[in-house]
Amino acid sequence: MTQDAQQQAPQQEVDVVVVGAGFAGLHALHELRGRGLSVRVLEAGHGVGGTWYWNRYPGARCDVESTDYQFSFSEDLVREWRWSERYPRQEELLRYLDHVADRFDLRRDISLGRRVVSAVLEEEDVTWTVATEQGERWRARWLIMATGCLSVPRLPMVPGLEDFRGDWYHTASWPADGVDFTGERVAVVGTGSSGIQSIPLIAEQAAGLLVLQRTANYSVPAFDHELGEEELERLQQDFAARREFTRSSALGLAAPADPRSALAVSEEERRTQYETRWRMGGLPMIGAFADLMVDRAANETAAAFFRDKIRAKVDDPETAEKLLPRGYPWGAKRVCVDSGYYETFNRSDVTLIDLNEQPLRRITPRGVLVGETEHEVDAIVFATGFDAMTGALMAIDIRGRDGRSLRQAWSAGPKTYLGLAVAGFPGLFTVTGPGSPSVLSNMVVSIEQHVEWIADAISWSRERGTEVFEATQEAQEAWVEHVNAVADSTLFTEANSWYLGANVPGKPRVFMPYAGGVGAYRQKCDEVAAAGYEGFRAVPAPGAERRRADRSAPVVA
Structure with a gap:
């Protein structure tokens, strides 16, 4: 108009x-x-639903625990909604927001x-x-x-997309009825949060998966699980105190931050603290020590811990090295939360390409031209983030x-x-x-x-x-x-x-x-x-x- x-x-x-x-x-x-x-x-x-209406890609899930990622303005709403998992999936979040819209007219x-x-x-x-x-x-x-x-959503500035004969998708504008990649060769461009969440599930369906990575990211496992009745009851009873704590915290999370410096404890104690936080799953890792985001030396201790974890998860040493984040401090990009991301690269039908070594030159009618090699694919998924x-x-x-x-x-x-x-x-x-x-x-x-x-x-x-x-x-x-x-x-x-x-x-x-x-x-x-x-x-x-x-x-x- x-x-x-x-x-x-x-x-x-x-x-x-x-x-x-x-x-x-x-x-x-x-x-x-x-x-x-x-x-x-x-x-x-x-x-x-906002972001949870649009982002329907495989594996889409919140990186904040469901108990903390809900409204607090209604005690009745808190009591009546029963979260099914520790970290809510996109589908459940959308159902929750639909419920809120209906319940409050x-x-x-x-x-x-x-x-x-x-x-x-x-x-x-x-x-x-x-x-x-x-x-x-x-x-x-x-x-x-x-x-x-x-x-x-934003697409990378790569020529040739209009010539591609297959199907292409962006994780932030995913078809409502989903996509079936069974038997298809798929390329995923991007390894931020949406890429890290979707890659394991796409790999399970696809005949072959090509992952195009520009920047390796730090990711911590979710250690997700279904919430039983006993745990749900406890979380609901503790909700008011938990929310009050999050309101005065640094990140709005319920896990207390450790006030100590990473450099003020022994190497053994530091390693134990990181391991404890790692096993908590998700974002609590960020609060392991108070100086991780202000002191380079302290930050490097967390980065080294993560690099060791990645190497332990990936069988092929060359692939593991490509997956190691470099060139920026741990936590300076949003730390991702995953379910089996690094282990996915142990599959024989998954290939990782570092775009810093072989740039993505163009999209071709049959696939992607990376460096001097054309890789034929049936579908392309752009997990390339947002403006x-x-x-x-x-x-x-x-x-x-x-x-x-x-x-x-x-x-x-x-x-x-x-x-x-x-x-x-x-x-x-x-x-x-x-x-x-x-x-x-x-x-x-x-x-x-x-x-x-x-x-x-x-x-x-x-x-x-x-x-x-x-x-x-x-x-x-x-x-x-x-x-x-x-x-x-x-x-x-x-x-x-x-x-x-x-x-x-x-x-x-x-x-x-x-x-x-x-x-x-x-x-x-x-x-x-x-x-x-x-x-x-x-x-x-x-x-x-x-x-x-x-x-x-x-x-x-």
Whole structure:
């Protein structure tokens, strides 16, 4: 639909427009509706779930334990939902989010299959006009972007894909009815989290699997298991205390971090600690010692432990060496969680190619040209990740004061206040945006904190009759400076990771998440709110009282 046609389309009015119906969008709808606001959620997918709606690839599973990766706003919900496994699969997470949407009657305020293309600030009365690709226009005082940090897939810039005669897929836009690779020769491009999760299962089906690796990643086994009734009961009884702990932790995880330095203990004690954490499975490995992400020598002890584990799992020494991560600190790229990943390379029908030694030159009609060799395949799977954290926001034409676009404001890298608001864009909030713990944390814990803080801020503003406020330029600059200083004090910036936007050609290299930890970040947000939302300024909203009196019930679309 053209811009002129969108401007002529009927306009519907609510208090808040939320973009996205994943964990963040569903929680925002429930929280804001409970405060008496009218809300419309616009979701591009044809179902709720966000990242768990789109990422249906084989082996897709959360790297945070199910007990910690769920909402806490309803005790009844916690008691009634019975997780089946320690680490929830994509299918179960999607069922959970569908259940939440139904149980709390959220669907009546959600418009599915609505891709937002623009959001424009009307400065005269400080409202947002949000337009969808389908031609709808919504007008709201507040706009909440719950678009997700990992929601815009990217393909590698390799020529020839249009000539390929077989089928190709991206892990982040997987067919809903699945893919059967039985008897096929398959190439998987990428060995990040989605590649590491999918490769073992694809290998079980395929007649032959070719794995094209650009960067080897650190991965720890999940040691996943089914949850029995006794364990479920214990986890549910401990849930409140467990969640309270995660809210003040560094990563939003329930496993306590060890406050000692890796260099302050003996080699034997250090090895025992790493082995204990390894056998816990999953991300608790990150909290083995306090200085792993700030001290190179301490970090190397963890890296060496991982390299030994990889060598022990892979039979062929040459293949094992290719799988050893090199050139960046352990943990500076997100540590993956797997189920049999390294062991997959012991299969005779799985071949690993290091693209640093033999570059992927092009996709051919029959397969992939790697170095000077053409490998014939029937299907290609791109596990090549996302335009992280900013991709979904930059894909929408968001225009604030003086018609300035968010793309212009972030041309040198994203700048926010607390990862929640952007100077020059009054009434706009971002959930787990750049400058917040976001992808360095348990996302559900961070999402809940953001949504509840935003809801409190909106209520506070409305009670004072201003209805809208925006971040000041000074507060934003000070926060960006702090975020950068914290990042520079760690080893995170020493890796060319998607945390820095390094996987997207031309994207500014800025470390986007806040590395100071979930607990410290929450404390800062609470201090800002307690000080009357310090760093924000009130924006008069002409006609606000009249509109509140005249507004009818929310429109159902």
